[in-house]
Amino acid sequence: MLFGRNxxxxxxxxxxxxxxxxxxxxxYCSTGCSIEVGVNADGVPVSSRGAAGADVNxxxxxxxxxxxxxxxxxAGRGTEPLMRNNRHQDYQxxxxxxxxxxxxxxxxxxxxxxxxxxxxxxxxxxxxxxxFYTLGKLSRGVIGTNNYDGNxxxxxxxxxxxxxxxxxxxxxxxxxxxxxHTDCLLAFGSNLPEQHPVIYWxxxxxxxxxxxxxxxxxxxxxMFAQFADMHLPITPGTDVVLLNALAHVILDEGLQxxxxxxxxxxxxxxxxxxxxDYDPVTASKICGIDEDxxxxxxxxYANADAAMSIWTMGINQSTHGSxxxxxxxxxxxxxxxxxxxxxxxxxxxxxxNAMGTREWSSCSGLPGYRILENPEHRKEIADFWGIEEDFxxxxxxxxxxxxxxxxxxxxxxxxxxxxxxxxxxxxxxxxIRKTLENLDFLVVQDAYKDVETxxxxxxxxxxxxxxxxxGCLTNTERRVNYISKLTDPPxxxxxxxxxxxELATRFENGKKIKFPDNTSDIFDxxxxxxxxxxxxxxxxxxxxxKNAYGLQWPMREDADKGDQRLYSDGKFQHTDGKAKLINxxxxxxxxxxxxxxxxxxxxxxxxxxxxTRTRTxxxxxxxxxxxxxxxxxxxDVAQEMGxxxxxxxxxxxxxxxxxxxxxxxxxxxxxxxxxxxxxxxxVNRLTLGLLDPHSRQPAFKQSGVRIEPIDQKTAxxxxxxxxxx
Ligand SMILES: Nc1nc2c(c(=O)[nH]1)N[C@H]1C(S)=C(S)[C@@H](COP(=O)(O)OP(=O)(O)OC[C@H]3O[C@@H](n4cnc5c(=O)[nH]c(N)nc54)[C@H](O)[C@@H]3O)O[C@H]1N2
Ligand SMILES: Nc1nc2c(c(=O)[nH]1)N[C@H]1C(S)=C(S)[C@@H](COP(=O)(O)OP(=O)(O)OC[C@H]3O[C@@H](n4cnc5c(=O)[nH]c(N)nc54)[C@H](O)[C@@H]3O)O[C@H]1N2
Ligand code: SF4
Ligand SMILES: [Mo]
Numbered sequence: 001m002l003f004g005r006n007x008x009x010x011x012x013x014x015x016x017x018x019x020x021x022x023x024x025x026x027x028y029c030s031t032g033c034s035i036e037v038g039v040n041a042d043g044v045p046v047s048s049r050g051a052a053g054a055d056v057n058x059x060x061x062x063x064x065x066x067x068x069x070x071x072x073x074x075a076g077r078g079t080e081p082l083m084r085n086n087r088h089q090d091y092q093x094x095x096x097x098x099x100x101x102x103x104x105x106x107x108x109x110x111x112x113x114x115x116x117x118x119x120x121x122x123x124x125x126x127x128x129x130x131x132f133y134t135l136g137k138l139s140r141g142v143i144g145t146n147n148y149d150g151n152x153x154x155x156x157x158x159x160x161x162x163x164x165x166x167x168x169x170x171x172x173x174x175x176x177x178x179x180x181h182t183d184c185l186l187a188f189g190s191n192l193p194e195q196h197p198v199i200y201w202x203x204x205x206x207x208x209x210x211x212x213x214x215x216x217x218x219x220x221x222x223m224f225a226q227f228a229d230m231h232l233p234i235t236p237g238t239d240v241v242l243l244n245a246l247a248h249v250i251l252d253e254g255l256q257x258x259x260x261x262x263x264x265x266x267x268x269x270x271x272x273x274x275x276x277d278y279d280p281v282t283a284s285k286i287c288g289i290d291e292d293x294x295x296x297x298x299x300x301y302a303n304a305d306a307a308m309s310i311w312t313m314g315i316n317q318s319t320h321g322s323x324x325x326x327x328x329x330x331x332x333x334x335x336x337x338x339x340x341x342x343x344x345x346x347x348x349x350x351x352x353n354a355m356g357t358r359e360w361s362s363c364s365g366l367p368g369y370r371i372l373e374n375p376e377h378r379k380e381i382a383d384f385w386g387i388e389e390d391f392x393x394x395x396x397x398x399x400x401x402x403x404x405x406x407x408x409x410x411x412x413x414x415x416x417x418x419x420x421x422x423x424x425x426x427x428x429x430x431x432i433r434k435t436l437e438n439l440d441f442l443v444v445q446d447a448y449k450d451v452e453t454x455x456x457x458x459x460x461x462x463x464x465x466x467x468x469x470x471g472c473l474t475n476t477e478r479r480v481n482y483i484s485k486l487t488d489p490p491x492x493x494x495x496x497x498x499x500x501x502e503l504a505t506r507f508e509n510g511k512k513i514k515f516p517d518n519t520s521d522i523f524d525x526x527x528x529x530x531x532x533x534x535x536x537x538x539x540x541x542x543x544x545x546k547n548a549y550g551l552q553w554p555m556r557e558d559a560d561k562g563d564q565r566l567y568s569d570g571k572f573q574h575t576d577g578k579a580k581l582i583n584x585x586x587x588x589x590x591x592x593x594x595x596x597x598x599x600x601x602x603x604x605x606x607x608x609x610x611x612t613r614t615r616t617x618x619x620x621x622x623x624x625x626x627x628x629x630x631x632x633x634x635x636d637v638a639q640e641m642g643x644x645x646x647x648x649x650x651x652x653x654x655x656x657x658x659x660x661x662x663x664x665x666x667x668x669x670x671x672x673x674x675x676x677x678x679x680x681x682x683v684n685r686l687t688l689g690l691l692d693p694h695s696r697q698p699a700f701k702q703s704g705v706r707i708e709p710i711d712q713k714t715a716x717x718x719x720x721x722x723x724x725x
Pocket of ligand 4: 154155156350351
């Protein structure tokens with residue numbers, strides 16, 4: 001009775017008995033959707049919906065946001081601190097004082113024996129901005145280690161580095177409203193409909209109102225590529241060559257904005273000369289995009305009244321990530337688009353607060369985009385915190401991707417991981433496992449105690465999650481949003497900032513520096529430190545941010561709202577006030593497919609899951625839509641190799657192997673496979689993760705692999721074990 005079904009059983013929306021809707025902001029990706037969580041008469045969160053009044057999402061949410069309230073009852077949460085003397089013992093439950101006393105003692109012991117930098121801290125892009133600022137105070141001002149970084153090195157480091165090189169400072173210049181003004185949009189290595197569905201929806205709405213060309217550069221036929229007017233299936237890792245070629249055509253055909261270039265930029269004498277090598281014919285042989293298409297795109301971009309570029313991990317996660325970002329900036333400077341409505345570049349950020357850590361965590365320097373290398377900055381912050389200026393190092397220490405090798409070689413003895421899961425998210429899992437085993441003391445501070453890293457730790461600290469605490473997150477378009485507290489954390493788990501403040505009291509400097517109790521007072525300190533700076537938030541308060549569903553920085557004292565764009569006046573943050581055009585000579589250092597490992601291994605994400613699945617892996621509906629790890633493989637090649645749909649194969653790289661289900665699809669070319677990275681003991685067993693020289697970000701998307709047949713029964717068992725959560 002197929003046809004009668006609808007009539008008999010119409011879809012009913014279950015009445016969740018919501019008595020009140022409370023506003024917060026989504027804690028997954030950096031889109032920054034305002035969310036309303038419905039609570040029932042007992043105060044239990046039972047439903048989520050998009051906040052209609054919020055400019056960012058205008059009532060929409062993606063599938064992750066729709067089920068976000070279910071996080072509060074998810075399995076695997078940590079409720080009490082856990083401790084043990086070594087990895088072979090069982091954990092004992094302890095109180096906070098016992099845990100933090102021991103942690104303070106261990107840090108002091110390691111620092112006394114091996115130097116201050118022998119204790120390292122690696123944090124995240126997923127705690128609140130006030131927590132980042134507090135952690136920065138603790139790491140830089142109290143514990144005093146220079147080996148302090150965030151997992152944003154796996155994510156946004158290339159964007160940061162590229163912005164700094166071109167414009168003199170970090171800070172994405174554009175905003176979502178640019179979609180309403182642009183006449184041409186070029187997207188590099190971003191799968192917007194799956195990874196930032198609500199930003200994509202904003203873009204699509206504008207494209208429907210006012211048709212403008214959308215060009216997607218991605219080696220895969222992603223959902224975004226399918227929706228595009230032009231898809232440029234680039235050879236992996238060669239975006240810089242394409243960008244140089246676009247600049248070459250624009251200068252060659254005299255399409256540049258001379259007036260803008262003259263007033264607002266400086267360039268090396270041999271800028272044009274270096275670009276000469278990247279004529280469309282030569283470039284097409286390297287990047288795989290034909291010469292006519294290169295010329296066509298260059299003309300479209302340069303002739304559009306306003307043209308903009310967005311990009312995500314296809315650019316950042318590359319050995320040329322920072323250069324790719326500079327190439328995009330070069331293109332926008334040459335065409336005079338930076339800071340224009342509908343023009344310029346907008347890095348689409350990853351984690352919900354990857355921006356907050358860049359702004360306030362002091363990972364790469366000192367708070368408020370200050371740098372350790374500047375003596376005035378060191379003095380300002382030392383005075384503000386009330387400590388000696390020479391407590392600070394005079395230059396930045398190791399990044400996350402250099403901290404792990406320094407543990408391997410014994411230079412670093414202790415590590416504190418805060419809201420990050422390198423056992424699944426870093427390249428070369430086997431090497432990371434050995435590295436963690438090398439530590440004298442490892443502390444894992446996470447909302448979930450079943451995160452893989454706790455197996456290697458000496459101490460686990462249970463943290464409050466998302467709306468179990470209150471404070472701010474900054475989204476992709478520099479909008480500061482407010483997380484409200486909707487429920488208490490489980491057991492005696494605490495907000496991260498409280499853990500930081502309490503640990504601080506175990507140290508000498510912790511007695512000198514003030515650590516405010518609540519995030520509103522912490523925000524006031526940040527506001528004070530931001531006055532007159534590029535990221536001025538002095539016109540904001542928690543109350544104002546909350547009421548407005550987010551405010552963009554810069555927002556100066558007395559302003560009603562923030563600026564939509566940066567650099568609209570053509571003034572940049574380099575000392576001469578100009579932006580820099582930079583030469584980008586290309587050399588190919590990626591691991592290339594060869595006879596032994598004939599396929600490119602490309603990695604990324606699916607819409608249902610977030611990163612290492614400590615959260616989304618516990619949500620029933622998300623797991624139903626995306627239950628298993630899989631590999632996209634081209635059907636023609638599969639047929640030649642005798643691999644059938646949904647059979648298991650063994651993938652082998654120079655690092656290791658993994659067993660995985662083949663999904664045959666023409667989304668990938670013949671010489672490529674694609675695997676989402678969400679599943680433990682899967683794709684990062686294989687990846688190389690060669691580092692970008694400027695940003696130290698790993699090239700997660702370019703490795704060589706081979707495919708081997710495997711006994712199907714054994715494979716099914718291995719596969720089931722690897723996702724046994
Ligand atoms: N559902 C969901 N959404 C998320 C996340 C999540 O885990 N799940 N994570 C968030 C985070 S932290 C991030 S960083 C973003 C990531 O967002 P995206 O970067 O959009 O996602 P990815 O799938 O990692 O990679 C995007 C594309 O880069 C392409 N690519 C690979 N190599 C190259 C290349 O050499 N050049 C070019 N041009 N493209 C290439 C891949 O084929 C892929 O389609 O998503 C955020 N949003
Ligand atoms: N192969 C491959 N690997 C990749 C990528 C890729 O594209 N391909 N992408 C890279 C990118 S862009 C990123 S951003 C990284 C992400 O990598 P990770 O950051 O390591 O992954 P997550 O699963 O997001 O880990 C965050 C952890 O924080 C915990 N958590 C959440 N909220 C809180 C909180 O408020 N407090 C505390 N203390 N803990 C909390 C979560 O439970 C989770 O364990 O992965 C990188 N790895
Ligand atoms: S698009 Fe991003 S911020 Fe919006 S609901 Fe989805 S995961 Fe949350
Ligand atoms: Mo990311």
